[in-house]
Amino acid sequence: MEHERFDLEPLPRRDLDPQELLRVIFDYAAKIASARILEHVLLLMADMGRDMIVSDRCTVWLLDVNKNELWSKVAHGLDEIRIPKTAGLVGYAVTHDKAVFIDDAYTNEEYQPYLLNGALLTDQQTGYRTKALMVIPFRNNQGEIIGAYQAINKMTATEQFSAKDMEYLTLAASYAGKSLESALLTNEIEETQKEIIFTIGEIGECRSKETGNHVKRVAEYSYVLALGLGLSHEEAALLKMASPMHDIGKMAIPDAILMKPGKLTEEEFNRIQNHTVIGYHLLKASKRPILQSAATVAYEHHEKWNGTGYPRGLRGEEIHIFGRITAIADVFDALGSERVYKKAWELDRILELFKAERGEHFDPAVVDVFFHKLPDILQIRDTYVDTHGEKPSLKTKKRRH
Template identity: 40%
Template sequence: MKATILIVDDVPENIDIFVEILAPHHRTKVALNGERALRIARSDNPPDLILLDVMMPGLSGYQVCERLKADPETRTIPVIFVTAMSETADEQRGLELGAVDYITKPISPPIALARVRTHLALHRQRQELARQVEQRTAELLRTRQQIVRRLSRAAEFRDNETGNHIARMSHIARLIAQAAGMGAEFVETLFNAAPMHDIGKIGIPDSILLKSGRLEPEELAIMRQHTEIGAKIIGRHDDDLLKAAHSIALYHHEKWDGSGYPQGLGSEEIPLMARIAAVADVFDALTSERPYKKAWPLEEAVGYIEAQAGTHFDPALIDPFRRSLGEIARIVERYADHQDPYLDFDP
């Protein structure tokens, strides 16, 4: 497939020379000024390489290059300056702005063609390397997410909160975050970290974890240690996903009024992901049947969440929660406990 070369020069005769050199080998586009060049570069069919005159009325070649390199959509397009200038300082300035090479006037057709071919080849190599890195990164992320989810499933096998609790809770947390206007990266990190919220229950004795009746005060104190145990299991990391998982595991039982555990944090001292996870976790616990309780009707559970605004829950999260109820009901139905407990987390 032929590459597309954008030729930018305010002198039509100079454009004609390049078209004659390049047309037998590549597709060509032309622009007589910098503004037109930027529009073409930002179009749905951007060029593979740009030959850019330096001295032009309006935007100079340097200014055009600077804008191209400042735009994430165009910064990777190779730019070769075409100029009569031969001073070292001029070449240095262009290279500092991000150009890959210079071609000086008068044009030597063999040299111009060779340099275009060289930089097209290098550009293709960089694109392929970036594609491979992106693919490998995505594969590693998927693997890491699956490890997190499987480890979370392992914790559920020891708990009365069986079934699809972690899937429901994770989806509900994501819906609330989306409705609250959180960015896509925040939302996906929360979604993938939330399954680890109760991983610390692995460290709680069965006599307490599986008890069907009310816990005695000393038993309750041991049960509450699952937040700190979970944080220790996950550990402290620079990785965003594991940092989020650590935070959620440690703080999802903190309360807005400071009466929660393990540290008694209040209001915005509690990390936002943990505040969102708390709403999702409590709501799913209320609407799920357990050996020691019946499932609450949806309306009663919603009423409880709303009543606890400002005491248990961040008041700013109640409206996003309420606006998400239609989708939350769909998630509750899709991941009901009578469904396959190994359902994928995908919507």
């Protein structure tokens, strides 16, 4: 006889004892200190606040002064969201420099206009039931408000936040303000580096009559493939920033060779191949991780899994994983794009080539991930169309350089 099944409500959780709270703080502090990417710092901070006060959701909002908006990528289960600086409860807390504490969003009268413009409107869209709410502004080292913590729904039996919870979240907010200022500065430096790298990469591509969107697409393809292969978000982001420099060595190749519409002579082909060595020597002296990775990508993205590539004839895993990933990203985009010396290939023809070159030109694992991630790859291709406004039609033989 089958047992009758009952769906039971999950048991309520309890507040942390002091020892558990300290463990949460120390664990997250260590993770936050080692995180380099702003999105990850925000996510860790949101998780820390949520775990400290045993809430269902916690969001870290940042103030974008230039756009007069509040934004977050850390609303659990949601993508980046942006709201006007004065919108909703978090907007009220930031503009009035006031912590907000609500037991039940649907019966509260004091903040009802802000709730209708924020949490309750979101409930209507998502079906989520907001009850208890806390919002705590936080500041940078100069005392300026730069964002706020927002916690939703207490997960203990009381279903209400306490004065102790507000004390804990205020502590988390104080730490967040100090840590985020450093992360924001690091992020600004890395964004500047990325912009410079993309610009230099575009210069190399423009000299060979390719578009700047080629380097953007290769960067995005590489990021997707890296994550699909199990690389960390930090490694994938590093490759994404470095890969636009893969053909930087072309800046030293004469225009007569780069722009030649006909078949290259053996001497010309050897000159073209040398762009890998030139690019490597241009970048290798830097101590910056981005440029070190870019040097590796420039040097090895024309190596082949079977050892017949150039410039060193590396084989298999002798080729750095960044080189193996960029190789397939670069070839996919090169074949699917029209160049001065060739027409674009159709997508089916490219896919057949990749199947044939699995284990020959390309790392089999990277090829497998490529096919698994093909919908994402094609979406990137269509997002970053060529500058003349036409999508790569994905059609004659590719000149292999």
